[in-house]
Amino acid sequence: MAAIFESSSPVTSVKLEGLAALKIIKHCQESLPTMVTGSLLGLMIEDGCLEITHAFPFPEPLNDKGDIVKTADEANVDDEAAALDGHEFQLEMMKMLREVNVDNNCIGWYQSMYLGTHSTPSLLDNQLAYQADLSPNAVVVLYDPMQTAHGSLVLKCYRLTDEAVKLKTSGKNTFINPREIFQEVPVTLNNPGLVRSLLRDMGDGLHGPYGEEGGPDTTFDRLDLSTNPYLEKHLEFLCTWVDDLASEQYKFQHYTRSLRSNVDTRNKGRKAKDELAQAIQEGWTKSDAPRRMESLLMSNQIRTYCDQVEKFTGGGFGKLFMTSGIHKEEKTGAN
Amino acid sequence: MAMVAPTTYGSSPALILTKPARSLAAVAAASASSESVPACQVNVHPLVLLSVLDHHTRRQEGAGRVIGTLLGKRNGDTVEITNSFAVPHAERGDEVAIGKDFNRQMLSLHLRANPRETVVGWYATALPDEATGESHCIADTSSLIHEFYAGECDDDPIHLVVDTALKADAIALRAYKSTPVVIKGEPLANMFHEIRLSVRSSEAERICVDRMIGATDSPDGADPTQDEGEALRVSMEKLLAMLETCSEYVDKVVDGSVPADDALGMDISECLSSIPRIRPEAFDKMFNDSLQDLLMVTYLSNITKTQLTIAEKLNESLGK
Numbered sequence: 001m002a003a004i005f006e007s008s009s010p011v012t013s014v015k016l017e018g019l020a021a022l023k024i025i026k027h028c029q030e031s032l033p034t035m036v037t038g039s040l041l042g043l044m045i046e047d048g049c050l051e052i053t054h055a056f057p058f059p060e061p062l063n064d065k066g067d068i069v070k071t072a073d074e075a076n077v078d079d080e081a082a083a084l085d086g087h088e089f090q091l092e093m094m095k096m097l098r099e100v101n102v103d104n105n106c107i108g109w110y111q112s113m114y115l116g117t118h119s120t121p122s123l124l125d126n127q128l129a130y131q132a133d134l135s136p137n138a139v140v141v142l143y144d145p146m147q148t149a150h151g152s153l154v155l156k157c158y159r160l161t162d163e164a165v166k167l168k169t170s171g172k173n174t175f176i177n178p179r180e181i182f183q184e185v186p187v188t189l190n191n192p193g194l195v196r197s198l199l200r201d202m203g204d205g206l207h208g209p210y211g212e213e214g215g216p217d218t219t220f221d222r223l224d225l226s227t228n229p230y231l232e233k234h235l236e237f238l239c240t241w242v243d244d245l246a247s248e249q250y251k252f253q254h255y256t257r258s259l260r261s262n263v264d265t266r267n268k269g270r271k272a273k274d275e276l277a278q279a280i281q282e283g284w285t286k287s288d289a290p291r292r293m294e295s296l297l298m299s300n301q302i303r304t305y306c307d308q309v310e311k312f313t314g315g316g317f318g319k320l321f322m323t324s325g326i327h328k329e330e331k332t333g334a335n
Numbered sequence: 336m337a338m339v340a341p342t343t344y345g346s347s348p349a350l351i352l353t354k355p356a357r358s359l360a361a362v363a364a365a366s367a368s369s370e371s372v373p374a375c376q377v378n379v380h381p382l383v384l385l386s387v388l389d390h391h392t393r394r395q396e397g398a399g400r401v402i403g404t405l406l407g408k409r410n411g412d413t414v415e416i417t418n419s420f421a422v423p424h425a426e427r428g429d430e431v432a433i434g435k436d437f438n439r440q441m442l443s444l445h446l447r448a449n450p451r452e453t454v455v456g457w458y459a460t461a462l463p464d465e466a467t468g469e470s471h472c473i474a475d476t477s478s479l480i481h482e483f484y485a486g487e488c489d490d491d492p493i494h495l496v497v498d499t500a501l502k503a504d505a506i507a508l509r510a511y512k513s514t515p516v517v518i519k520g521e522p523l524a525n526m527f528h529e530i531r532l533s534v535r536s537s538e539a540e541r542i543c544v545d546r547m548i549g550a551t552d553s554p555d556g557a558d559p560t561q562d563e564g565e566a567l568r569v570s571m572e573k574l575l576a577m578l579e580t581c582s583e584y585v586d587k588v589v590d591g592s593v594p595a596d597d598a599l600g601m602d603i604s605e606c607l608s609s610i611p612r613i614r615p616e617a618f619d620k621m622f623n624d625s626l627q628d629l630l631m632v633t634y635l636s637n638i639t640k641t642q643l644t645i646a647e648k649l650n651e652s653l654g655k
Contacts (some may be wrong), residue, residue, distance in 0.1 A: 018547050019389050022382040022540060026417070030449070053389075059447040074384040078522045089447065096441050100421040100432070105350045148539055152566055153546050178643075189547050194388045194499060198506045202381065202534055203548040227625065231632050238639065299643050306636040306643075313633045318567050320629070324622050327615070 011137045012048035014157045015190040020055040021155065027057040028112035028143045039090055040108045041097070044137060051190070052141070053103050055110060056093050108139040115146050115233060116156065116308050117299035119182065120290075121294060127160055128168050136165075139185060147308075150230070157185040168293075175292060178300040225323060227316045231309065238305050241298055248295040255290055340458060377493055377510040378535040379416045381544050383458070384508070387497045390421040391460045400462045402480060403486070404438060405495060406445060406452040414455050414493050415535075422457075424480070431476045433483055446549060456493030457484045461500055461507075472496040472509055478525035481513050494527065508532055 020040065027038055041054040090106070098104045108130060111123070123140065130138035137159075144154040160168075164181045167174065191199065383405065394401045406418040420441050423434040442454065462474040477494070484492040491512055498507035510532040516524040536544055581603060587593040588600075613621070 004607040013505055017389075018543075019382070019385040021543055021547075022385060025543055026380075026382055026537075029446075029537065057448040072653050089444065092440070093444055096437065096444065099423055099437060101395070102421075145539065148542055149569060151407075151542065151570075153542050165474055177651070178649060179647075189543075191385075191547060192388070192392055194392060194506070195385055197546065198384055198388060200547050201505050204542065225625075227629065231628070235632065235635070238636075242639070299646065302639060302644055306640045310630055313629045315564070315567060316629050317626075320622065320625055322567075322571070324618075327613075 001224060010048055010162075011044075011050045011139060011159060011185055013140075014052070014139060014187045015045075015049060015051045016141070016155065016157075016187050017051070017053045018189060018191045018195055020052045021189060022144050023055040023057075024110050024141065024155075025148075027055075028110075029145055030147055031112070031130060033257050035112045035114065037109055037111045039093075039106055040110055040139070040141060041094070041103050041105060042107045043103050043105060044107070050107060050137065050185075051140060052107065054097065056097070059089050101256065106134060107137070108134075108141065110141040113142045113144050113156075115237060116144060116154075116304050117237070117301065118142050118156070119297045124160070124164075124168070124181070124293070124297065127158070128165065131160055131165055133167065141187070146233075155187055157187045158182045159185060176296060178296045178303065181300055182297060225319055227312070230312060234305055234309050234312075238302060238309075241302050241305070245298045245302065248290070248298065251290045252295070256315060363419070370541075375418065375512060375530045376413045377495070377530055377532045378413060379495065379510075379532060380418075381536050381540055383416050383419045383495075384497065384534070386419050386421075387460065387495075388506075390500065391497070391499050400460045400474075402457055402459045403571050404442065404454055404484075405456045405458055405493065406453045408452065409455060409490060414496065416455060418445070418449070418452055419458060426462075426474075426476050429475065429578060431479050431481065436484075438487070454484070454488040454492075455490075456488065456495065457481070458495040461496060461498040463500065472498060472507075473511070473527050477527070478513070481525060481527075489648070493530075495532075508534075532550065 020042070024038065028036055036057065038055055038057040040052050041056075042050060042052040045051050094104055094106065109126070125140070127140050130140070139157050139159045142156045142158065144156075147154040159182070161180050161183045163176055167176055387401075387403065390401045390403060401421060402424050403419050403421040405416050406420070407414060407416040409415075422438045422441070425432045445452065457480060459477070459480070461472050473496070481492060481494060484494075494511040494513065496507075496509045496511065498509070510526040510530050512530050513525050513527050516526050584593065584599075585603065588595050
């Protein structure tokens with residue numbers, strides 16, 4: 001893969017061209033309910049700004065690669081064979097696109113996500129591979145078809161922080177602030193002049209009846225008063241993840257206890273206390289110790305859900321009070 | 336792309352088409368209401384248009400226009416164009432060279448990623464005329480390329496033209512179907528008939544396009560609808576404006592300044608009757624229930640977050 005980056009300054013913002021955005025949306029939306037991945041092409045421009053100008057999907061066999069965490073581990077295994085195929089596909093596609101003068105730099109990848117579920121080990125590993133092998137500036141763009149159905153486009157861009165990369169590559173089993181694993185990069189949608197004028201024409205209804213026949217008007221999706229299905233789904237997810245976190249905690253406790261009992265049986269001398277502390281220290285660096293990263297990712301994900309719930313309920317309150325206001329007015333108007 | 340001598344269809348990497356005589360001209364029929372062509376409707380997705388414009392801006396220096404393959408679905412007389420890819424080509428006088436191998440390979444790559452789409456036609460941008468400075472949607476070479484695509488897709492190919500000359504302050508979009516004009520058994524010309532074209536987007540595309548249209552209005556490209564409250568305000572304002580238009584119309588009908596329209600009246604009354612009438616007690620109960628649900632969920636999520644923060648702090652101080 002040709003990755004030529006002139007600047008070494010880290011990515012601070014992402015400019016996503018409408019073309020790439022639509023390609024991502026089309027691919028993710030059409031393959032629902034499967035979660036899919038694809039490749040991003042673009043250029044690094046000055047001031048840590050990354051411009052994504054093109055995107056293309058990976059073929060079907062690769063689809064499960066970044067599935068929700070529960071299936072990711074099994075999926076990765078049977079994908080070994082298909083991955084090679086996918087890599088060839090990617091190279092071939094880039095070669096073809098180069099002939100028609102499309103930017104030929106692979107700068108990251110995209111994936112569809114389900115209700116903001118991004119903090120998974122498989123995504124972490126994938127992104128790590130991109131940031132380590134391709135370029136430290138590689139990014140992942142996540143598109144959420146479920147949340148977008150509520151009327152506002154949800155496209156997020158993430159990369160791993162330097163600390164997380166260091167931690168992962170060194171293989172240490174230490175603590176890192178869960179909020180500092182992924183770094184969200186602000187995304188702006190950007191279009192060249194010609195496209196802007198076309199969009200303007202479309203907005204003005206120049207190309208056929210854009211309003212009714214051109215697809216449903218989505219402005220009113222936001223006024224939907226039924227908050228329950230969305231929140232229920234969130235609570236359901238929260239429950240599962242909290243359960244997972246609890247079982248992860250249990251593993252930790254169990255491991256600590258086993259370390260302690262090992263020391264106790266071997267040693268009944270007076271220095272036992274010091275040795276115990278040392279053994280526990282050593283125990284955590286062993287390869288069979290439970291990985292902290294898993295639980296850190298989980299707590300990060302739970303936090304994301306909480307934030308989403310908060311954002312959603314904020315809007316929900318607004319809508320609810322507005323409805324009650326309208327109803328009160330009706331009542332007084334009727335009297 | 337190498338220019339090779341005209342050969343047969345199968346073996347050449349770049350297919351070269353030469354017109355046999357000047358007489359086989361491409362004629363763009365002005366009216367879409369020609370009786371000989373069945374009524375046909377083309378729905379094009381914004382992605383295709385954006386990709387054509389992107390291809391146009393990335394064209395080779397000195398190239399007059401760009402062409403590419405359109406992918407999509409056929410459903411009776413309606414053709415849905417959902418995807419496209421660029422194909423390199425060169426035009427010199429009456430000769431056209433199309434990257435035939437490129438087209439085939441790209442098609443197979445596309446089919447692997449999305450096997451449901453088939454070739455439905457081809458696109459081109461308008462060809463500028465050096466002599467007059469005007470641009471033509473249909474050029475003489477169009478019929479040659481059209482012939483090539485006729486062999487590539489199952490049914491009659493659709494020809495989509497995006498006029499990038501911006502002569503009329505707008506980007507014109509046109510779709511054509513072609514029929515050969517045969518006089519005394521001799522093919523004489525290709526007649527391009529314009530067919531109905533409209534831009535259609537899926538719900539998600541629409542949300543994205545709306546956001547991009549919104550972004551062109553604000554200078555810094557920021558989207559006002561990111562903030563939940565602001566988004567709500569925008570939606571409500573739009574709803575209010577629509578209601579006002581509606582009541583204005585009704586007032587005018589009542590005044591007698593606008594003739595009454597039965598169908599519209601029915602629509603309006605249907606709309607109004609679709610709003611459920613809720614008794615105040617029932618509404619209060621509903622309101623309180625939802626409010627409590629929301630408060631409960633907020634409380635839960637806040638408590639979870641607090642727990643996480645405590646866990647983080649503990650880990651930070653103990654994990655060293």
